[in-house]
């Protein structure tokens with residue numbers, strides 16, 4: 001699946017690996033501890049390049065439903081662009 005964010009590079013978007021529910025939980029928890037470690041983990045375990053790994057980590061939501069960039073808090077799908085600020089959110093339901 002290709003996802004894009006209006007505010008970020010690359011403009012053409014990136015291909016997101018298929019993450020299991022376990023992966024999502026692990027990566028979200030890891031991001032809370034260390035974003036850098038999460039980037040390294042994505043590169044090592046999911047074979048994504050450095051740019052894509054940074055892109056993914058940047059867009060993982062801290063709390064379900066809440067936009068990473070603005071105060072909008074009614075996001076209702078997993079990969080979507082915020083209706084208010086258009087930022088991409090990996091709004092994983094975990």
Ligand SMILES: [Zn+2]
Nearest residue numbers: 005007008088
């Ligand atoms: Zn973005």
Ligand SMILES: [Zn+2]
Nearest residue numbers: 067070082085
């Ligand atoms: Zn937003």
